Amino acid sequence: MQSLFAVVGAHKIAATVAAAALVVGAGVVHEAVSGPVTATVTKVVDGDTIDVRYDGETRRVRLLNVDTPESVDPAKPVECLAPEATQYLKSRLPIGIEVRLEHDEEKYDRYDRELAAVFLGDDLVNADIAREGFGVALVVEPNKRFYPPVRQAQDAARGAGRGLHASDVACTVPAQVAALEQTAADTVAEQPVAPAELTAFDSHSGELVAALTAARALGVLLDGDSRIFPLLPLTGSELTVLQRRVQDVRLDLNAAVTANDSARTAEQQRQEEEARRAAEEAARQAAEEAARQAAEEAARQAAEQEAARKSAEDAAAAAARARSQSSGSSSRTSSSAPRTAAPSQTSGSSGPSGYTGCRSYAPGGKSWTPMPCPGS
Known part of the structure; x- marks a missing residue:
């Protein structure tokens, strides 16, 4: 019986030693x-x-x-x-x-x-x-x-x-925050200054929105599980500081969006006012040009009428001169005829009795009429 207990005891000791020599991990037995x-x-x-x-x-x-x-x-x-x-x-x-x-x-x-x-x-x-x-x-x-x-x-x-x-290794969280700050600062600084095309304000708005989107995404990342990467390397205070920096960036970008929208509205109003004034000025100049052309047309017509009147007057004067010259030529022709002594009344003339002045004789010389003497 004692030998049996001895054998059993020996087996228990061996089993204990064997168990101590084994550990179980994930269902697999390992050597200790x-x-x-x-x-x-x-x-x-x-x-x-x-x-x-x-x-x-x-x-x-x-x-x-x-x-x-x-x-x-x-x-x-x-x-x-x-x-x-x-x-x-x-x-x-x-x-x-x-x-x-x-x-x-x-x-x-x-x-x-x-x-x-x-x-x-x-x-x-x-x-x-x-x-x-x-x-x-x-x-x-x-x-x-x-x-x-x-x-x-x-x-x-x-x-x-x-x-x-590191804050200069692009993929680290501190570097991402620093890069966001720099991008936001550069973007805000590119605010268009009037006068500028409205498309410049629209393009700047798109850049601001893109920076805001990146800031929101980084904010979501910083609000994630700090027990795993990429937040695991950060202490609680470091994480708080980075979160505050990103929030400040978002505030700055939102303010820049508002300022850009206001600047665009003001520039649009300025351009519309400028266009209105330009249209008024164009209308004024057009009216002045129309008045000038009308005046020139009136002056042209007046000049044509004056020229026509003067031409008519010149024609009338020319006709009068022609008539005068024709009359003068006829007088000279008459005065160039030889003078003859007035026949006596007994000559059978038909002129008035006792007339002794110049006479114009009818063809054949049988009758005459009184006429002014040349040079009288």
Whole structure:
């Protein structure tokens, strides 16, 4: 009986040891890891995940207490600086290099990845990623052993404005806010100044609306989940400041839209008034031109009438002169006839008795009539 108990006890001890040597992660049985492990890097998957080989097996390792932007999830777009984070890790952990793995309380995640801190000598690679601004410190309970050095490295990156904390890397949230501010300022400064075409005000309105649309979209982004990228790198106060800056931009743009609309209305009224005055001036000039042409026509007709009158007068005068000349010629012809002595009354003349002046004789000379003497 004692030997039977001894056998049973031995089996219980063996079973307990075997159970202690196994952990279950995502339904897969894993060998327990105790203490540091030396492994060889076989692949860099992304900015915070690698494949290593030790104990004759290749294992996928998720670096503890650091999170980098997503680059390999087919359901998500590549996030800001994700390719750069992956490239940095590849440069730090080239294939074939040996690393030391250290673990925390929970050694596998729900994706069956081994959770570990990765060391190159005394350098904690997890922290190096955050120091370059390619990752953010985080805690997934119960693993927080390596969080302090990673958080310290992240604070250094934030203070230096590196990577995800930079305002001059186009895809980061701080850079997007800075770019929006610059775009809005430049757009507002392009306000057309009268006099200008109405199309200039319409084009400016379109630019302002486009900037407002971008500001609204960025505002929606900043109101998103701060526990994930792209807001994850930001502290609460940083996020509040950025939200306020975007709101200020929206206020400025809305004011600019109102000012542009008012300026367009004023310019349209000015142009309409200018057109009205131009039309009045054109009408006045047309009336003056019509009056001038009418006056010229009246003057022309008067001149024609005067010319006709003068021509008639000249013709009448010419006719009178012609008649006068004809009469004078006839007188000269008569006066050129030889004078004869007046016959006596006994000559049988028919003229008055006792007349002694000049006479005009009828053909044949048998009768005569008195006539004025030439030169009398």
